[in-house]
Amino acid sequence: MNALKKVKNAMFPPPAYSEDGRAQWPSRTSFLLASMGGAMGFGNMLRYPSQVYNNNGLQWFIPYLMAITCLAIPLLILEIAIGQAHRSGTVISFNALDNRLRGVGLSMVFTGYCICVYYVPLLSWVWVYFRNSFQAAPFAWTGRAEDFFYNDVVIQKAKVEGEISGGSVQSYSTYPNTAVSGELIGWTILSWLIVWLCINKGVSITGRVVYFTIGLPIIMTVALLGRAVSLDNAGRGIKLYFGEWHSDKLAGGKIWQEATGQVFYSTGVGFGYFTAYASYKLVLFASAVQDSIIICVSNAAYEVVAAFIAFGVVGFMNMMPEEGGEELGTYSLGFLTYPVAIDQMPGAPFWAIVFFLTLILLGISSSYAMLDGLVTVLCDSEYGRKHKHVTVASFCTVVSCLLSFMFCTEFGYDLLNATDRWANNIALLFAAFCECYGSTTVYRWVDVVGQVGWPAFGTYNFGYLGGLIMGCAIAHSVSAEAGAGAGFGLFIVCTIIALFIARTPDSLAPRFFGKHALLQRFWWLAFYQGNQLRRDLNITVAVGKNWSIPWPWAICLRYIGAPVLGIIFSFSYPAFTPDRSDSLEVWGFFVAHCVVFVAIAGFLLPRFLNILVPTERRGEGTRGYAPQVILGSDDIRVSRGVENGDQDSSGLESGSDKGFDEKVDTTMDKMGK
Secondary structure: OHHHHHHHHHHOOOOEEOOOOOEEOOOHHHHHHHHHHHHOOHHHHHHHHHHHHHOOOHHHHHHHHHHHHHHHHHHHHHHHHHHHHHOOOHHHHHHHHOHHHHHHHHHHHHHHHHHHHHHHHHHHHHHHHHHHOOOOOOOOOOOOHHHHHHHHHOOOOOOEOOEEEOOEEEEOOEOOOOOEOHHHHHHHHHHHHHHHHHHOOOHHHHHHHHHHHOHHHHHHHHHHHHHHHOOOOHHHHHHHHHOOOOHHHHHOOHHHHHHHHHHHHHHOOOOOHHHHHHOOOOHHHOOHHHHHHHHHHHHHHHHHHHHHHHHHHHHHOOOOOOOOOOOOOHHHHHHHHHHHHHHOOOOHHHHHHHHHHHHHHHHHHHHHHHHHHHHHHHHHOOOHHHOOHHHHHHHHHHHHHHHHHHHHEOOHHHHHHHHHHHHHHHHHHHHHHHHHHHHHHOOOHHHHHHHHOHHHHHHHHHHHHHHHHHHHHHHHHOOHHHHHHHHHHHHHHHHHHHHHHOOOOOOOOOHHHHOOHHHHHHHHHHOHHHHHHHHHHHHHHOOOOOOOOOOHHHHHHHHHHHHHHHHHHHOHHHHHHHHOOOHHHHHHHHHHHHHHHHHHHHHHOHHHHHHHOOHHHOOOOOOOOOOOOEEOOOOOOEEOOOHHHOOOOOOOOOOOOOOHHHHHHHHHHHHHO
């Protein structure tokens, strides 16, 4: 027994703890691999190639790379930086920004959890294919790929269609077949057991498991890549990917929407686990900017390279995208196209085993990352701190396993599709929009109001949010041009009004913006909050030689990320209209709006989420008036208003040093009042 205990401790030693008593990753590498594991999944291996196939050509990479630079990396920096700075999961970390943002943190975790609950049953489909790969060809799906998938794997049964007449729903669709698949239940339980084994002891075990759950899939992907590009006619498929250019596609909105959506879904921002993982980081390795870039670039590189496998198969199968024809979907690629292609390869059983095992490992790493986001929030709460990590993790796993059984029924495939559709198109997008907007609009709003006044602050933000909402509404009901004109028009008019009714700030804006009263007012209304968040976070994440968060970061979040996410989010409602008679679509639509409700309710009534925030930390997000004063993450000391004594040429650094001591005295007096 002692020998077994020694082996166990050698493989999975007890977690190390930081000075504040929080568990920490064994190394920076384990943190990066775990974060990459959360990001890398079916979205990289299956969804990305299908999206590129439907928009084939090098022009795809223009919106794709722009979305990575302006959307994914800034959001990831935010999630990692606040988790690292405030040493907590999403709820407490967003509470530390402002107590009205607690709901944003909870909505992120709720979104990740909803997806996790159906993601694991999706893995059970892969397990069925994996089991059937251990036989000599012909496989169970040979000559009947669609029949095998729909009838033998997901056991989909026909529904009774609903009816829409005269613009209203006359009857809702019903699903009379409700039998449960014993095999899918079994594989689902096995998958949840593996997830539990990966997280039950916290980061001490997760930090070691990731070397297998990420390392092995990368090795197997390389092997699959070598096989795919050597297939007959593979070059024709690869040419569709990297050898064609269709500039006319850039003139339409489809490629921009799909490229942005792909980057967002595959990176994994908005699920909450990056903040949870970052809260366990070593201070020595507190490089949020570098880590965010490494994770995003690695994730993109993996899916770009892995797509050569799909396009090698596309060429081998002699498939060609047709204008107006049926598009290639994620499931059709993974469970129809790939199995048929593998069936025709020499050594088919070996390649089938490698392919489906790769999908299993990628799915497992994504699943335990999403569940870990919830476990961290619960463990950090007032009640959760009274219990061991393994107890909380076990409870969450058992409940999740029971919930996921509904996706193993004869209507489970349709339920999974409906839940996946609206969880991604509504819940995830809204949670991420609130991240971008809340962190740069609600954070330290007291400073802005104190400098320019309530009327100006309210008018400017009404123009921003109202312009976005009105622009999207008019774009869908009239035309995109009319919507853009109305949205920008309202924003510009409200901005001009806000500038003229604003008080002249007594705390000077930096450099260029400090040369005129109107420019000062504009800087305080448009840039102060995001820039101040950047400066406050840099106190923690820019330690030593670590990179500082750059000044364009906040601008990307507020004026690129939030509007883009809002616009994509607006497409969900017109898309729901023709499917509103489907009872499962209605269910998925309702569940997704629970996330919307949580975020809004948390903003209006933050005290109702006190249960998730320890008593001693509830006041962190309630700050007094302290314009341009840097607030450290671990204390409320008043720090010098310029980082490292420097200003950059951006004009977005801190304010003037002149009269700093007097400014601090005045500030503290106002805070006292």
